[in-house]
Amino acid sequence: MVTVTHSGQRRTPKAAKTSSVFKKVVMAVSGIILVLYLIAHMVGNLKLFAGAQTFNGYSEWIRRIGEPAVPGQTVLWIIRVVLLAAVVAHAWAAISLWRQAKRARPQQYVARKQVAQSYASRTMRWGGVILGLFIVYHILDLTLGVANPAGHDSTPYDRAIAGFSNPLVTLVYVVALLALGFHLRHGVWSATQTLGQSNKTRERTVNAFATVFAVVLTAGFLIPPLSVLVGIIE
Amino acid sequence: MALDLFTVGDPIADTKAPMDVPIGERWSERRFRAKLVNRANRRKLTVIVVGTGLAGGSAAATLGEAGYKVKSFWYQDSPRRAHSVAAQGGINAAKNYRNDGDSVHRLFYDTVKGGDFRSRENNVHRLAEVSVNIIDQCVAQGVPFAREYGGLLDNRSFGGTQVSRTFYARGQTGQQLLYGAYQALERQMAAGTVEQFARTEMLDLIVVDGRARGIVARDLVTGEISTHFADAVVLATGGYSNVFYLSTNAKGSNATAIWRAHKRGALFANPCYTQIHPTCIPVHGEYQSKLTLMSESLRNDGRVWVPKERGDDRDPRQIPEDERDYYLERLYPSFGNLVPRDIASRQAKNVCDEGRGVGPNGLGVYLDFAEAMQRLGRPAIEAKYGNLFDMYAQITGEDPYEVPMRIYPAVHYTMGGLWVDYDLQSTIPGLFVIGEANFSDHGANRLGASALMQGLADGYFVLPNTINDYLASGPFEKVDAGHPAAVQALEEVRAQTDRLLSINGNRTTASFHRELGRLMFDLCGMERSEESLRKALDRIPEIRQEFWTNVRVPGEAGRFNQSLEHAGRVADFIELAELMCVDALHRNESCGGHFRAESQTPDGEALRDDENYAYVAAWEWTPEGVPPVLHKEALEFEYVHLAQRSYK
Amino acid sequence: MNLKLRVWRQRSAAEKGKMVTYQVTDVSPDMSFLEMLDVLNEQLILDGEDPVSFDHDCREGICGSCGVMINGRAHGNGLFDDHPQTTTCQLHMRSFKDGDTIDIEPWRATAFPVIKDLAVDRSALDRIIQSGGYISAPTGTAPEAHSILVAKKDSDAAFDAATCIGCGACVAACPNASSMLFTASKVTHLGLMPQGQPERNDRVVNMIHQQDLEGFGGCTNIGECSASCPKGISMENISRLNHDLLGALRAGARPKS
Ligand SMILES: Cc1cc2nc3c(=O)[nH]c(=O)nc-3n(C[C@H](O)[C@H](O)[C@H](O)COP(=O)(O)OP(=O)(O)OC[C@H]3O[C@@H](n4cnc5c(N)ncnc54)[C@H](O)[C@@H]3O)c2cc1C
Ligand code: HEM
Ligand code: HEM
Ligand code: SF4
Ligand code: F3S
C-alpha cells in the first residue's frame, strides 16, 4: 500500500481498545445519573427556606429511608456508591477522550477560529475539572463538615448557614454552579446525541430544553446560598 | 490531401464480434465462445488496472471479486476522486420503465445516430443491452438514485431524447455511481484481492514479446519510479480534454497513460473527435484554470440569445425583445434551444465570431430565464435549478435570478482514444482499454448520459468477460524488473524526468499549457479548416521545441513534486495535439463534434461524407520526423441506415 | 487586490514546518482561491523558489481533493456570512478585501500526516470505508432494480448523507480531530437503504473501530464539523450513527480484529 502512514508506523492508540463511542455512552449514562441526583438534591436544598427543623429532618430522613426493612443509612450508602461510581466512570471516560483528542492533534493551528462551538461546549473539560474539585470540597464542607466553619458536629442546616454567610464560600459555590450550568447546557444536548436520540426536527427542541434545564437547575441551586448571603435565610 | 503529414497503412478490423449471428445475439455468443479461466487459476493471474473512475473502479472491483490478483493505480489520493465524480446529469438505460416505447434497440439506434454514424454497431448494441444490468447493479450497491413517492426509480429525458431513460441522483449522478464502484473497490482492497497504489502515476507501458506485461509508475509522494508486472494491463485513465488547457476536466486529467501506450504500439483512434459542451460558465480572465459545466438541463427552460447588433453592450435587461436574436429558436424551429450539443456550441461560436458575443471578452451568450420565471414563478425555477444557479452565482458573483446567465461552450469530452476491438483489447495483446480512454462507443459525438453508461458497462460487464479469453492462455512467462524491456522502459522514464528537471529555462509549464490550449481551441476547436489546422501544425512543433529547451521545472525527482507531474503531462499533450490536428486535417468531412469549414451544407450544417470517411482512423505512432501511419477500420451499418442528421 | 499570505511550508512529513509570508499583487476578485495560489506559484517558480504544494483536481467542488485552513477555518467556511458553505476551490477572492492577510494551513490531525506544505495524506478515510462502508453486492448478482422499493423520504435522506465528498474538513475543524461526521454520513447513507440492512450492525461497529484505530479523536458533539462541511452534512447523522451503534452492540455485533 503506497500511503504515508504505513500501518506499521501508525501507532494504534490505546484508546482504541475501548471504542470512543462506548466511552461517550459511559459519560452520557453516568452524566444522566448525576443529573437525576442533582434534580433531587436541588429540590432538597430548597427546603432550607422551610427552616432548620425541616431541613435537618430531611437530612435525617435520607439516612432513615427504608428503615426498618433495611438497617439505617443503607439506601444513603447505595446512593453514595452509585454516585461515586458514576463520577469515577464519568471522569475516566472524560479524561480518556481528552487524551485521545490530544493525541489526535498534537500540533495546533497557528490561526484558529471557531464558529459552531459554544462557550459551553468549549469549557466541558475544564468545567468538569472544576466540578470534580468542587464536589470534593463540598463533601468536606457540608457532608463531613471538616471544611466548614460550624465544624463537623454541627447540623447540616447550621453548616449551610455558617458556610454561605461567608461571601468567599458562597463565591466558590457560585463559580461551581455556573460551571455546572454550562456543563449541563452542552451535556444535555450532547447526551441526547450520544444516545442517538436527536435528529434534525428535534435538534432545536433538544437545544432549547438543554438551555432551560441548565438555567432552572443552576438557579434552583443558587437561590439558597444567595438567600443566606443576603440574609433572607438566617 | 495532406500526404506529407501521414501515410496510409494496412486496414484493420475487429475480429472478435461473432458476425455469424444477428446483432442481438452477438454479445451472448461472444461470452459463450470466450475461453474461461478456472477459479483456482485466477489467483495465479495478475491484472494491472490503471484508473479508478467508473470504468477502472468497477473493473478492478469485479476482477478482484472474480478471484484475479488485481493491482489498482491512480494518481489522486483516493479512488473516490476520479473525475467521473463530476458528472452531473445522469446515466441512460433501456429499462422502459416509463412505457414510452424505449427498448434496447431504440437506445442502440439513438446512440449510433447520435454518434453521427462513426461508431461500431456491435459495440453500441452491446452497450444498450448491458445498460439495464448497470442500473440493477448500482441499486444493489445502494446508489441513492432519485425515486418517486411510490418508491420506484425516477427517470428523466436528457439531451434531447424523446424517451425518458435517464436515471439520476439529483445533479450528482457521477458522484453517486462512482461511490458505488469505489465502495465495491474498497471492499476488495479490504479482502486483499486488490492491491492499492494511491498517488501513483503510470508513465510507461512495458511490452515483452509483443504483449503488455506491466507498467512503469512513479510514486508521487516519494518520487520513486518503479516497475510493476502483470499478465494483462487495463487502462481506464479517462479523457484528454486537457489538451485544450481550459476544459471541464479535472486539473490532473491527462493523456499520459494512453499516449505512452500509443508510443509502445497501441493504435490511437479518432483523436480529433472532441465534444464541446454548450453550457459552461464563460472564461473570465487570463489566470483562469478550469471551466465549469452547468447541466444542459438548463436548456429545457432557459432561452439562448445575443443582441442583434454587434457590440451592443447595454445591460441585457435594457435590450428590448425585438433587438434580441434567439438564434437557436430562429435556426432550428422544431428543436429550438434543445438541439444537440455540437450544434448549440457551434452556433454560439458563430454569433460570437460575428462580434455579437456578450460579457467582458465577447465570448459568451445569454441563457435567459426571465420568461420561464414569469411562466413558472421563481419558486419553481429554484426547485428545479437552485443548485446550478447557486453555483453560477458563486463563480461569477452575479445573480442569475436577476440578470441572464452568460454561457459559452467548453471542451468536455474526447470521443477518440486507444483503438480497441470488441473485446476492448488494443492492438497490443494483453492491453485492454476501457471507459473514456478508448474510442469505442460514441462515434463522432457522444449523447448526454451515455459516458457513464459506457464506463460502467465496460468495467462491470464487458471487460471482466472478455479478458478471460486472453488470460486463459496465461499465466505468461514470468517477467521481473531485470527483464531488458522493463529496464529500458524504466530508464526512459527516468531520463525524461531528469531531462525535464535539468532544462531550467525561463517559462513555466503552465504558460506552455495555456499557449497550447489556446492554439488548439482556436485552430482545432469547434470549427476546423485546412488553413487553421495547417497553421496549428506549423506552430505545435515550435511549441514542443521551445518546451524542451525553455521550460522551468523546479524541485527534485525524488520528492512530492507537482510541478514535475504537470510538466510530464504537458509534454504528452503537445505530442498528442499534433496527432489531433493531423487527424482533423485528414478527415475532410464534418461529423458530430468534428466540424470542417470546408464540409457544410448551404445553410451551414455539418456535412458528412460517407463515401470517403465511413471509417475509424486508427493511427500508428512513428518516431519524430516520420509521418504517422493511418490504419482504417471500415464501418458498416447493417441495422441503422446511414442518414443525415437533421434537427431543423 | 494586494494580499499578504502566510502559508505553512513543510518539505515533508519528517521535517519541521513554519509559516512563511508572501506578498501577492494584482489578485482579481473573480479568481478562485486556488487560482490565486496558482499565481503565487508561477511567481515562485520564476523567482527560483519552491512552489507551494496543495491538493486539487476537479476545481468544481465535487472531488474532495482540495482543502486548506483559511484564517483558521476549514475551506474558509464560516468566515463569510454572505455565501454558502463551499470547498476551497469554489471560494472566490471577491470574499476578501484589498490588503487582507490570509493564513493558510494544512488540515492538522495525526491521522492526516502532512505530505508537503498544504497537502496531507487522507487515506485513513479510505480505510474507514474499507472496514465496512459498502454493501456487498458482487457484480452480476443484483436483482432487477425495481424489486427493491425505497421510500422517497429515505432515499432523499440517504442521498443527503451520501453527498459527503471525503474532503476531511470535518476532521480539520473538529477540536477533537474526529472523523465522526465523515463516518456518520456513510453509516447513514447505507443504513437508510433497504439494501444496507443485512450488514448494518457490523458496518457501524467496524467503521467506528477503524476510526479509533486510525488515531482520530472521539466526537463530543461540538458541531464545528458540520459548520465547516462543504456539503452541509448535518449533525443528525452523528446521532443516527450513535443510535445504530448502540443497537448493534446490544445485538452482539463486535468489531473484527
Ligand atoms: C463535468 C462533467 C460532467 C459530465 N456529465 C456526464 C453525464 O451527466 N453523463 C454522462 O454519461 N457522462 C458525463 N460526463 C462524462 C463522464 O463523466 C466521463 O466520460 C467518465 O466519467 C469517464 O470515466 P473514466 O472511468 O473513463 O475516467 P475517469 O473518471 O476520468 O478516471 C480516470 C482515472 O484514471 C486515473 N489516471 C489517469 N491518468 C493516470 C495515470 N497516468 N496514471 C495513473 N492513473 C491515472 C485517475 O486517477 C482516475 O482514477 C461528464 C464529464 C464531465 C467532465
Ligand atoms: C467529575 C467531574 C466532571 C468532569 C471531569 C466532567 C467532564 C465532562 C466531559 C469532558 C464531558 C464531555 C463533554 C462533551 O460531551 O462535549 C462531560 C459530559 C457530561 N457531563 Fe460531565 N463532568 C463532570 C461532572 C459532571 C457532573 C457532576 C454532571 C451532572 C450533573 C455531569 C453531567 C454531564 C453530562 C450529562 C454530560 C453529557 C454526556 C455526553 O456528552 O454524552 N458531569 N462531562
Ligand atoms: C448551593 C448548592 C448546594 C447546597 C446548599 C448543597 C447542600 C448540601 C448539603 C447540606 C449536603 C449534606 C447533606 C447531608 O449530609 O445530609 C450535601 C451533600 C452533597 N452534595 Fe450538595 N449542595 C449544593 C450543591 C451541590 C452540587 C452542585 C453538587 C454536585 C455537583 C452537590 C453534590 C453533593 C454530594 C455528592 C453530596 C454528598 C451526598 C452524600 O453522600 O451524603 N451539591 N449538599
Ligand atoms: S462530512 Fe463534509 S467535511 Fe467531512 S469529509 Fe464529508 S464532505 Fe468533507
Ligand atoms: S466537531 Fe468534532 S466533536 Fe463531533 S460534532 Fe463534529 S466531530
Ligand code: FES
Ligand atoms: S478541487 Fe475538487 S473539490 Fe476542490
